[in-house]
Amino acid sequence: MKYLLSAIALGLSVTAVQAQDGMNDLEIAHTAYTAGQIDIRYAHLALAMSDTPAVREFAALMLRDHMAVNDAAGALITELNVTPQDNDLSQALLSGAAQKRAELSALSGKAFDCAYAANELGYHQIVNSTVKDSFIPAVTVAPLKGLLEEALVTFQQHEGHAEMMLAGLQCGN
Amino acid sequence: MRQLTHLTRRRFGALLGAILAGPALGGNSVQIEIRRFKFDPPEMTVPKGTTITWINRDAAPHTATDSGGTWDTGELRRDDEAAITFDQAGSFDYVCAYHPNMRARITVTD
Numbered sequence A: 001m002k003y004l005l006s007a008i009a010l011g012l013s014v015t016a017v018q019a020q021d022g023m024n025d026l027e028i029a030h031t032a033y034t035a036g037q038i039d040i041r042y043a044h045l046a047l048a049m050s051d052t053p054a055v056r057e058f059a060a061l062m063l064r065d066h067m068a069v070n071d072a073a074g075a076l077i078t079e080l081n082v083t084p085q086d087n088d089l090s091q092a093l094l095s096g097a098a099q100k101r102a103e104l105s106a107l108s109g110k111a112f113d114c115a116y117a118a119n120e121l122g123y124h125q126i127v128n129s130t131v132k133d134s135f136i137p138a139v140t141v142a143p144l145k146g147l148l149e150e151a152l153v154t155f156q157q158h159e160g161h162a163e164m165m166l167a168g169l170q171c172g173n
Numbered sequence B: 001m002r003q004l005t006h007l008t009r010r011r012f013g014a015l016l017g018a019i020l021a022g023p024a025l026g027g028n029s030v031q032i033e034i035r036r037f038k039f040d041p042p043e044m045t046v047p048k049g050t051t052i053t054w055i056n057r058d059a060a061p062h063t064a065t066d067s068g069g070t071w072d073t074g075e076l077r078r079d080d081e082a083a084i085t086f087d088q089a090g091s092f093d094y095v096c097a098y099h100p101n102m103r104a105r106i107t108v109t110d
């Protein structure tokens, strides 16, 4: 199993992040949880930075849904009595997100809204394809697979919603 | 439209809901499940007096919210349920207020 986390997750960054082959269940759990935490931080940033109702509504949705999914993940981890394992892909996601947050923080107004919306779309696209094509096929524990499948349905909704938000902001002008 | 129970939680909530929504009405009771971002069933026709209970099976919170603004379950977290009794005929398109592409319809007959 080989997959590439491409530059799109990091917006304009050209760094491609390649995950190691054959991540185990605990690493996958860690990365999936981390991906949710990252989007929660983006959402907090958007709520602090933007006055645009569509952007704030989207950010509130991200907070609500990603917190719920990660709560479910936390409950499952407790139930299974396991500890998720940090790994290169989680680290790459975190450093990419820190860089993106720094970029976003330097913007304001419409420039911020458009950059946030574009990043949300790209981020959900790359997370979704990673969860769908790499994590779900690789994971061996049934309840974890179930949780990832549910997470994927949720994040696919977000991807569609991000697309609508981006279109509504008319950033191309 | 009477909203009978609001945000009941899990088993205790289900019991409470049953007490509040149950025998006092003498009407039908039916259930709509919310799972994987869909209302199931998406379309339902019921006689007036029916109590409909929505149950959310997703981790993500949802609502069932009348597009015409006459009723709303409020936020339902996983395994939360809310019951609403429909005592007037009519057709109601509704959505999840959080995920507006989740659409469904209830038709209430005389």
Ligand SMILES: [Cu+2]
Binding pocket: B061, B062, B063, B096, B097, B098, B099, B102
């Ligand atoms: Cu919803």
